[in-house]
Amino acid sequence: MSNSNWPLWEIFIRSKNGLAHKHAGSLHAADAKMAIENARDVYTRRMEGVSIWVVRSADIVASAPADKDFLFDPANDKVYRHPTFYDIPPEVGHM
Amino acid sequence: MTQLQQFNYTIRLADDALILGQRLSEWCGHGPILEEDIALSNIALDYVGQATNLYKHASQLDTQKRDEDALALTRMEQEYNNILMLELPNGDYAATIMRQYFYSSFYLLFLDKLKTSNDSFLSGFAEKSIKELRYHVQHATDWVKRMGDGTEESHNRIQEAANQLWPYLGEMFGMDALESELASSGYAVDRSSLVEDWKKQCTALFDEATLAMPTEAWHHKGGREGRHTEHMGFLLAEMQFMQRAYPGAKW
Numbered sequence: 198m199s200n201s202n203w204p205l206w207e208i209f210i211r212s213k214n215g216l217a218h219k220h221a222g223s224l225h226a227a228d229a230k231m232a233i234e235n236a237r238d239v240y241t242r243r244m245e246g247v248s249i250w251v252v253r254s255a256d257i258v259a260s261a262p263a264d265k266d267f268l269f270d271p272a273n274d275k276v277y278r279h280p281t282f283y284d285i286p287p288e289v290g291h292m
Numbered sequence: 293m294t295q296l297q298q299f300n301y302t303i304r305l306a307d308d309a310l311i312l313g314q315r316l317s318e319w320c321g322h323g324p325i326l327e328e329d330i331a332l333s334n335i336a337l338d339y340v341g342q343a344t345n346l347y348k349h350a351s352q353l354d355t356q357k358r359d360e361d362a363l364a365l366t367r368m369e370q371e372y373n374n375i376l377m378l379e380l381p382n383g384d385y386a387a388t389i390m391r392q393y394f395y396s397s398f399y400l401l402f403l404d405k406l407k408t409s410n411d412s413f414l415s416g417f418a419e420k421s422i423k424e425l426r427y428h429v430q431h432a433t434d435w436v437k438r439m440g441d442g443t444e445e446s447h448n449r450i451q452e453a454a455n456q457l458w459p460y461l462g463e464m465f466g467m468d469a470l471e472s473e474l475a476s477s478g479y480a481v482d483r484s485s486l487v488e489d490w491k492k493q494c495t496a497l498f499d500e501a502t503l504a505m506p507t508e509a510w511h512h513k514g515g516r517e518g519r520h521t522e523h524m525g526f527l528l529a530e531m532q533f534m535q536r537a538y539p540g541a542k543w
Contacts, residue, residue, distance in 0.1 A: 203325075224326070224327050225325065225326075225327065226327065227438070230434065231434065234331070234430070234431060234434065235327035235328075235330075235331070237427075238327060238330045238331040238334050239326075239327055239330050242330075242334065
């Protein structure tokens with residue numbers, strides 16, 4: 198089977214106790230339905246998850262690593278954005 | 293209904309699962325694409341797992357008190373009672389997929405009836421196995437559609453596979469004296485009652501996959517009586533080698 202017609206898909210799996218789908222890897226498939234079945238076979242063999250999202254790799258738009266500085270560094274020294282100056286009553290516990 | 297009859301029936305189901313699992317495991321490392329290699333290995337493991345459960349249960353019914361490994365791996369060819377289609381060589385991927393569709397679509401209907409057996413082991417076994425089978429059927433169905441309604445080559449290969457396997461399908465629905473008696477007491481499934489539903493599903497799929505239904509009326513049999521094809525000896529030689537070379541080996 199020629200891979201030239203089989204695009205690459207990124208697979209996201211949510212575990213039974215999880216809240217978010219996490220990136221698990223990638224695989225080739227001819228279309229979305231096959232991608233879900235392949236992901237079930239490849240990435241949930243050991244009960245890693247109960248929900249699968251598949252996205253064509255070509256549809257994913259990522260931030261450029263070279264832009265890391267100006268995108269993320271400014272947030273580093275803005276301590277007032279974190280709610281860390283409150284006294285939390287012991288009854289509330291960890292937030 | 294005697295314990296020996298229950299044992300013989302359980303052995304039939306176990307042998308079907310084991311022999312199919314063995315054939316499917318031959319694809320491991322040789323699949324046409326990585327994802328299908330893993331898919332078939334998973335499916336093979338499902339069948340070997342079912343076989344393990346069934347042989348364990350058979351072991352409790354066995355008057356010779358053989359354990360599940362002895363039952364699975366040391367009997368002689370004429371003592372295996374699987375149907376012939378499952379011992380055939382895998383052929384190309386289309387042939388494997390066609391056999392998977394034919395057998396798993398039947399077996400899902402069979403398990404659906406088996407879960408109403410008055411035997412608690414068989415009904416429990418059926419409940420558990422149905423979940424595995426639903427995936428097998430979906431996987432095989434999707435591939436039959438893709439190959440049938442695919443390229444000229446894929447269409448020819450899957451049609452040829454359907455033609456070659458057709459005369460082996462009758463044995464899936466066969467009811468001999470043993471199974472007829474066990475079915476009438478509510479222990480076993482009446483396989484012949486599944487023909488209509490199965491034919492309907494198969495016809496619908498063949499239509500969608502643009503395949504022609506074969507019309508050959510003659511069917512192979514003999515597996516249930518221990519009369520196997522020329523392929524069984526080679527399959528057993530590979531499958532039993534380790535157990536016979538190192539009896540009782542553990543790891």
